[in-house]
Amino acid sequence: MTSRIIGTGSYAPAQVVTNDDLAKIVETNDEWIRSRTGIGERHIAVDEGTSHMAVEAAKRAVENAGIDPKELDIILLATSSPDNCFPAGACEVQAALGAERAVAYDLSAACSGFLFALNTVNAFIQAGIYRTALVIGADCLSKLTDWSDRGTCVLFGDAAGAAVVQAADSGLKTMVMGSDGVKGPVLSCVARSEGNFLNGKTPQLGYMYMNGQEVFKFAVKKVPECVNQVLEAADMDIEDVKYFVLHQANYRIVEAAARRLKQPIEKFPMNMDRYGNTSGASVPLLLDELNREGRLERGDQIVLAGFGAGLTWGAALIEW
């Protein structure tokens, strides 16, 4: 017994911010951003947050799967930018869908979050504990971004992506997940509040910090490594993989992964030109795009892989 993705959905806020728009608030330009990252524009939330985006993506995934939300046993929301400390955004999704039977909670693994959540619900399904799951990756990093830091503010966008996963005979074949907390400080966002009445500190708003080159080196090494691991574990020839759906952080990272894996770049779909790096939403957003464009056929072998803050990384080999 394993689990199969039976429906996908995604959502991005209506407001599009182009590179030229950003050049009006920080010293940058379209040419620099495109040539270093592949990003042309991104969607930014104005009067909405992570939970709203997660709900919209979830509704679309449930509709695409053709199930009743009451069939859901578990809702897992992967986010590192929840609207609230509690209740969990997943509980807001549960309420909005009327998925009253489902247990709902959040999982924090940044840009690897969707992979971690998918692998977690798969473990529940394989163990026979749950049958039908909703996995969501949603992030609203625009609210954690220092909009005067050109090194980070040009990279990210807001969005949500979701998948309905159900017990099946074929589907998720092999997976790998990893964490390296020692390297955590290279990509971080400090707690929003560190004050209480004893320490006398004033509550603070934290912003994202990133050492771009360290993250780049980590990603270029880790992505091909974990892709090879899931293929080896399944005894699968890399030539049989139709698509590598990688976290959309930077087209140069995707190109480097393709080179190291000796695979044609056409097997690596990309959409960061239109969305930027949407963190936990990135992999399911791209997967939903491929699904709705009719580019995925039953039986296709697809590798998903994500990496990000933690540091964390994860991959899964799935049969569509």
Ligand code: COA
């Ligand atoms: N516009 C124009 N210039 C910029 C800029 C911007 N938005 N951001 C940085 N620069 C400048 C720097 O200040 C630096 O100038 P200097 O040489 O005068 O000091 C120069 O460009 C080069 O900066 P550097 O950081 O070396 O660029 P880079 O080639 O490493 O590219 C990233 C920067 C962020 C695009 C790249 O490191 C990267 O993609 N890293 C991975 C990030 C990532 O994927 N994060 C998410 C992981 S989930």
